[in-house]
Amino acid sequence: MKIMNCPLNGPRNISEFVWGGEVREMPDPVACSDREWAEYVFIENNKAGFVREWWCHVPTSFWFIAERNTVTEEIVRTYPAGELFSRRVEFGAKTKDEQR
């Protein structure tokens, strides 16, 4: 069984983790085309080689990023999501209006 290094809990059996999909940028849900949106929702790149993915350590519900090579099955690096996502994400100006 593979071992994955959880940035919070250290090395653990892979059975303690679930996969959360590729790290991908969401297209602007208002401005993008239907096709762009459909590709975002339904198409996984499923790349052979280096990928960047979401993984979750289930017992502690900790989400992090793992970079691995799907050809060699090597887990290259794992790190907290904060390294990639450091700023608050906003969706349009209407959010504020609606909060009134």
Place this chain on the structure above:
Amino acid sequence: MRGGINRLPAPFGRAIDRSRPIGITFEERDFDGYAGDSVASVLAADDQWILSRSFKFRRPRGVLTMAGQDANTLVQIGSEPNVLADRRLIEPALAVSAQNYDGSLEVDRGALIQLFGRFLPVGFYYKAFYKGGSWKYWERIIRNRAGLGKVDTYAHHGYFDKQYLFADVAVVGGGPAGLSAALQAAAGGGEVILIDEWPLLGGALNYARIDRDGDKAAALGDRLVDQIRATKNIGVLRDAVCTGWFSDNWLAVIQGNRFYKLRAKSVVLATGSLEQPAVFRNNDLPGVMNGTAAQRLIRLYGIRPGRKAVVAAANEDAYGVTLDLGDAGCAVQAVVDLRRSAGDGAMVRAVRGRGIPILEGHAVIEAIAATGKHGIIAASAARITSEGQTDGRAMTFECDLLCMSTGYSPAGQILHHAGTRFAYDHATNMFAPAVLPPHVFAAGSVNGTYRLEAVLAEGRRAGWAASQDAGCIGASEPQAVTGDRGGEGQTHAWPIFPHKRGSDFVDFDEDLQVKDLVNGIADGYDDIELLKRYSTVGMGPSQGRHSAVAAVRVLARETKTDLSQLSVTTQRPPYMPEKFGHLAGRVFEPERHTAMHHRHHEMGARMMLAGLWYRPAFYGKAEQRDRAIRDEALAVRNNVGLIDVSTLGGLDVRGPDAAEFLNRLYTFAYAKQPVGRSRYVLMCDQSGAIIDDGVACRFLDEHFYVTATTSGVDAVYRLMLQWNAQWRLDIDVANVTAAYAGVNIAGPRSREVLSKICHDVDLSPEAFPYMGVRMGSVAGIPTRLLRVGFVGELGYEIHAPASQGEALWDALMAAGGTAGIRPFGVEAQRVLRLEKGHIIISQDTDGLTHPHEADMAWAIAKNKPYFMGGRSIAIQMKKPLTRKLVGFTVDDHSAPVPEECHLTIRGSEITGRVTSAVRSPALGRTIGLAYVAPDQAVAGQIFDIRIEGGRMIQGRVVPIPFYDPENKRQEM
């Protein structure tokens, strides 16, 4: 003689304890042996050399390796089939029987099949059965004849268990390489686990002869094993088989009925090598065995393997075998050496000194069978003229034992599992590991190293490197291995002498002769993986351990390919058979019980599973199920009922962005939701499909208590955390499902009952209206009170700390005593909710249902810039609906109630399916939910439902809720 007529005196018999005699039976005949004997050795001690019959030709078979590696020794012990007789130790009163015969082991009627052998060519099954339907007829007959052993379906269950082990360095193999590796690894300071297949550590040191006098090996073995015992940080698993290597050095190790899951930082594989049989006519008969098999019999068990012997030789070890046979009282008639010259090694000289003829440049071409092929009576040898060819002028030597010492092959299975590439080396005529994966080390003959000093040095080197790799740096670097590693001269390049009359077996398991492989290659299967599958070479129980190399040699020659271009077939786990008991064994199956679990049992609840949770389905006897459900439902409608809803998911969302967070995850709008109110939540995935629902209770501006479905809460919680890992909103989410017990007290008299024990909350409809939420105490227990109505009556969900759930239940049951409160279960709740037309996610929805199909457009907020699945829902809305979920009733009162997944049909077209249906106790008719075509989804439309047995009944679309359409009762 005590212990058998072939039993030798000590010091022969290192593995047996002569002070502990043990008797067993084989084919109902008694055999006497000693503790430490294997089944095969105790039989050999009394000249029982036939152990089994072969799979296809039913030829008698006997000891080949004594190493627990070949299919010849498979026997049945009680209800356990396919036991390796040369590995299983005897126990008192063991009842052993042979397998694969028809009549008796000695006279097998089925052996006549060999007369028809030429009609069973390679690829027979494929050629005969791949067309037409005859396989169906023949399969039963063939399977009856084939098969190995008998499965006893009434066999007693065994007790199997599992254990986890951790080590810095794991060493597989307890021979000289493994022992020195373990000692050196332990010197680095880490925890070392040494695994060996045999009860006796030491490997070949226990049975091989490395010197003229024959005592050096055992002495060295004893010394090393003493050192291992004295080393505190070496744990030893003896009689334990490492059956597989898996990612990141996770080793499967089986010892008796225990399955160890061993995780090591680094692994040293010192698994040794397997002596390979030579190929000549009748090389499979009892009496023909590997040289090391004879040595194991002599030195481990103290058994003389024969009276007169011939040794087929191609290396120095053959002369060690010859000397051992002489010491054991077996007269060696001749050594037939494939090599042009036997050289003048110490042991060769000793053999010459004993006056034993050595035929250099000769090959054994045939073993002459005894009557009934029960053994051999002589061996024929002839001068080699070219590779695989002799001059045919046979010299015949009388003998009952023929030992084969013509070469080895690495026992590289575990290295293969780890991804090691093997390459053929023309200098040694063997495959050897070419590239080792990270954190894996190899030492000893598996790595092509045979000279003892080099083996020990390589073991030390590997042990040191492995401990360094594991981060243990306490030892100094041992010397690198220098000089000759001894791999050359061990293995002959072509120990294969096909015979024109056949029976020159390459694969004993599958009765494959040289010509079968040659024909298979001629048929076009000229790749080793194809040849394997076509001819079945290497597919028997011994998995090619003694046939793979010979097969690839034949392939190379037939296809005129250099061996270095070829490889043996892929080896996959398990290296040895694992029982289902090992793999299944006991598993961790968690059950979740609510705080009121015992109360439900006391009240006679029939429990059902909801995810991992146990919930009351209904209360009462199983045979009165329908009656109980009806009465429980009516109690809620007309009086008051109490249900345990602790399994409902609960998520506390706190923080300044809590409302914004819910806005993004759920379809409704939450920013303006007042404190003290709850609001429905509906969650869709990014494709717009409904995945969960519940309510969001706003207790404070910055605190929502969000419920989720029993089976959905864990996924919802995980989803929330994943999204906020990206959004970075100022919130915190806690999954408090297990922290809270919950009940729903429902029915027209629920307020009356609750008011008896809840004094700090104004329960009047004005002060605490429908969809209101409050914090307050019930019977002195701090609770969260939710006026929500899944069942459509006046009711209160009361959530309390789980530790006080039982007390809450008791207090409500007591307070409701005079009102006649009745507990109700999940079944009644399903009826009640259906009467109200409420959907259950994943029962009334599937993986594609979007909100408009389920008529839930009302739960989607307009004017939100984003919510999960929102864009997809908008896209779907631009397309016409393909189906719609509707309420229906069945006007024909005599028609049966349709069941879930009964199809709705129009003409020849399936328009949808029933998702829920019951006979409503309150309405006295059948009601249900079903998907129908959009144009059918109009009140009054009639549609067909195909029920059990293909019968059609008519459903009529009606508006929902079915019961109390104005929702007055829940808002009282």
